[in-house]
Amino acid sequence: MKYNKLGRTDLDISVIGLGTMTWGLQNTQAEGFEQMDYALAQGVNFFDTAEMYAIPPSAETYGATETIIGNWFASRLNRDKVILASKIAGPGLSWIRDGKNIIDRKNIQLAVDASLKRLQTDYIDLYQLHWPNRGSYHFGQVWDYAPKFDVQAEQDNFLEVLQTMQDLIQAGKIRHIGLSNETAWGMTQWLQLAEKNNLPRMASIQNEYSLICRHFEPDLSEIAMHEDCGLLAWSPLCRGMLSGKYLNGARPEGARITIETRPEHRIYPQTDAAIKEYIDLAKAHDLDACQMALSFVNNQPFVSSTLIGATNMAQLKSNIDSIDLNLSDEVYQQIKNIRREYPMPF
Numbered sequence: 001m002k003y004n005k006l007g008r009t010d011l012d013i014s015v016i017g018l019g020t021m022t023w024g025l026q027n028t029q030a031e032g033f034e035q036m037d038y039a040l041a042q043g044v045n046f047f048d049t050a051e052m053y054a055i056p057p058s059a060e061t062y063g064a065t066e067t068i069i070g071n072w073f074a075s076r077l078n079r080d081k082v083i084l085a086s087k088i089a090g091p092g093l094s095w096i097r098d099g100k101n102i103i104d105r106k107n108i109q110l111a112v113d114a115s116l117k118r119l120q121t122d123y124i125d126l127y128q129l130h131w132p133n134r135g136s137y138h139f140g141q142v143w144d145y146a147p148k149f150d151v152q153a154e155q156d157n158f159l160e161v162l163q164t165m166q167d168l169i170q171a172g173k174i175r176h177i178g179l180s181n182e183t184a185w186g187m188t189q190w191l192q193l194a195e196k197n198n199l200p201r202m203a204s205i206q207n208e209y210s211l212i213c214r215h216f217e218p219d220l221s222e223i224a225m226h227e228d229c230g231l232l233a234w235s236p237l238c239r240g241m242l243s244g245k246y247l248n249g250a251r252p253e254g255a256r257i258t259i260e261t262r263p264e265h266r267i268y269p270q271t272d273a274a275i276k277e278y279i280d281l282a283k284a285h286d287l288d289a290c291q292m293a294l295s296f297v298n299n300q301p302f303v304s305s306t307l308i309g310a311t312n313m314a315q316l317k318s319n320i321d322s323i324d325l326n327l328s329d330e331v332y333q334q335i336k337n338i339r340r341e342y343p344m345p346f
Helices: 029-041 064-076 105-119 151-170 184-197 219-226 269-284 289-298 313-324 329-341
Strands: 003-005 012-014 016-019 046-048 083-088 124-129 174-180 202-206 230-233 303-308
Touching: 003 303, 012 016, 012 303, 016 029, 016 313, 029 064, 029 313, 064 105, 083 105, 105 124, 105 151, 124 151, 124 202, 151 174, 151 184, 174 184, 184 202, 184 219, 219 230, 269 289, 269 329, 289 303, 289 313, 289 329, 303 313
Parallel strands: 016 046, 016 303, 046 083, 083 124, 124 174, 174 202, 202 230, 230 303
Antiparallel strands: 003 012
């Protein structure tokens, strides 16, 4: 396994991070345990979860993933072996704190305490803001995103959040903080306000990033690299779409998009066309298409960790093995060519 520093902290996190959101719906607790056991044995020390998991989100599955991880810690007695990340949900889910779950002091304190209880731990290594209160262009909103908000009100909220996080760090409940699904404006505001007010600094940003979702480049990637606030890349296989299993309208039984309860904004003819090009590229170079896609993300200079998510052990093993794959210059050049043809397929 390879490791990167988490921002400016003293933590070394595995370049392959273990995403956990399928546990509690697509995967049983026993399957989650098996995945964690195997990943840890392969040197994966960074696990990412969230209060709203399992996914697709619902009142029935809320908190299930954290509960499974907590039961694993209690069973294995190995909390110290894992760098654990979790997240507070932003607004919009009616079953979380009666739908009044904006990210502010009151909700952060409630969310942290509830997560610690489910996780059966005294501390969370990286506590992240799942999405901004003001909204963002993520989750399929890129085509219509029109930022309009009260700048002063946002900055006042950012300061309240940072001050709350400082209190939680001093109390020993969390160690470091991070962003998720944030924009370039938001990222720079968080970093500047922290520096100006001597408050905790965002160590990372967890945004979607894959061969066919590259909104992180070039502006966010520049900030990530030069402000030491690296990307934790979620959905590096684009919900498994880069495997080709959903091509031509296929919906395998039990697969993520098959069971998804929300509209899928990634399904378009041009998305299928781009995926076919990447799969053909992998075949031409005798590569596994998923490992090629993951290696591309693993080796980006602004990526701190690639968050894989698997529903079976064969997928998990193959995904982790991508750490040993280095793509040739020719493959990188052909990836550039495909991107020029399909720069933004969804």
